[in-house]
Amino acid sequence: MDYLVPLIILAFTLLMALLALESRSLVYGAISLGGFFIGLSLFFFYLNLYYLAVFQLLVYVGAISVLILFAVMVIGEPSEKPPHGRLGGLGFLGGLLLALSAVFVGLVLLFSYLNVPLDPIFNSILYIGPIAVFFAFVILFRGESRHRSRYRFRAFGVLGASLVFASFVGVLSYLGSLPSFTGGVTFNLVDLADSLLNQYGLLMVVLGLLLAAAAYGAVALAKKEAEEP
Amino acid sequence: MNELQFFVAASVLLFAIGVYGLLSKKSAIRILFSIEIIINAASLNIAAFARFSPYNLGEAQSVAIFIIALAAAEAAAGLALIIEAFRLRGNVDVDEMDELKG
Numbered sequence: 001m002d003y004l005v006p007l008i009i010l011a012f013t014l015l016m017a018l019l020a021l022e023s024r025s026l027v028y029g030a031i032s033l034g035g036f037f038i039g040l041s042l043f044f045f046y047l048n049l050y051y052l053a054v055f056q057l058l059v060y061v062g063a064i065s066v067l068i069l070f071a072v073m074v075i076g077e078p079s080e081k082p083p084h085g086r087l088g089g090l091g092f093l094g095g096l097l098l099a100l101s102a103v104f105v106g107l108v109l110l111f112s113y114l115n116v117p118l119d120p121i122f123n124s125i126l127y128i129g130p131i132a133v134f135f136a137f138v139i140l141f142r143g144e145s146r147h148r149s150r151y152r153f154r155a156f157g158v159l160g161a162s163l164v165f166a167s168f169v170g171v172l173s174y175l176g177s178l179p180s181f182t183g184g185v186t187f188n189l190v191d192l193a194d195s196l197l198n199q200y201g202l203l204m205v206v207l208g209l210l211l212a213a214a215a216y217g218a219v220a221l222a223k224k225e226a227e228e229p
Numbered sequence: 230m231n232e233l234q235f236f237v238a239a240s241v242l243l244f245a246i247g248v249y250g251l252l253s254k255k256s257a258i259r260i261l262f263s264i265e266i267i268i269n270a271a272s273l274n275i276a277a278f279a280r281f282s283p284y285n286l287g288e289a290q291s292v293a294i295f296i297i298a299l300a301a302a303e304a305a306a307g308l309a310l311i312i313e314a315f316r317l318r319g320n321v322d323v324d325e326m327d328e329l330k331g
Binding site: 013014043219220 | 232235236239242243246247249250254256258259261262263265266269272273276277279280286287288289290291293294295297298299300301302303304305306308309310311312313315321
């Protein structure tokens with residue numbers, strides 16, 4: 001049963017990677033790619049590489065996902081028929097909530113089976129779940145029917161963001177409540193700093209220059225040409 | 230199966246998904262997604278080997294952090310190229326980008 005936690009993370013990550021490539025809408029694909037990055041950082045948390053995991057969250061989930069979403073916004077959906085599921089609107093939201101609660105129940109069952117402390121899950125649910133659902137419904141029902149789809153999108157945004165936040169809180173308190181993972185290797189921040197600044201110092205500087213060049217090139221490529229009079 | 234094998238297997242699976250997307254997708258943005266997936270699989274591989282080898286974790290993490298920074302640069306430049314291609318042609322279908330074909 002040692003493999004259950006990494007197996008769950010692996011299933012989540014594989015699912016998100018497949019969704020990123022196969023979902024019909026490009027926006028959902030980009031969001032799934034963000035989920036894939038989160039799964040990777042969960043892997044890093046599991047491997048005790050905390051600094052790398054936080055770095056992954058910051059750079060990939062925080063920066064690259066948003067960048068990709070902006071690019072998708074500029075490009076727009078592909079011209080083929082836009083997808084619409086069989087469940088529209090509120091039905092879909094209800095289904096989503098039902099699925100989420102099923103997932104939470106499953107997690108509670110699983111964790112109690114594994115003799116893992118249940119506090120993290122309850123922390124996440126109690127602190128974040130009701131607030132998020134409340135705000136989502138307020139936003140959903142405040143919208144006029146004409147702009148319903150936009151408000152629905154915002155509601156999904158609130159739900160998704162709070163879900164990510166809840167899972168983050170859960171993972172953090174889960175990690176805090178664990179004695180230690182397998183193996184005796186401990187992570188020392190001093191080692192990382194030494195290796196980044198002393199051993200690979202020159203590489204670090206070159207990388208900074210490369211990043212600056214990439215940012216400059218990206219801006220130069222994507223800048224709108226001035227209108228010729 | 231020890232834990233290192235598990236993580237190498239996970240990394241191989243993710244890499245396979247990335248290669249599948251790289252070969253089968255027509256939209257340039259999806260191809261960029263696939264490249265990101267491949268890079269992340271490689272980074273997971275390095276992290277797993279770092280975790281289960283007797284060296285210190287700082288050094289291995291710095292290699293993975295370099296990978297992340299390089300991927301960020303690649304994503305920025307790639308997205309700018311895609312936007313420019315979209316502005317020139319009106320779509321991002323890589324099958325139609327054949328101007329360099331002799």
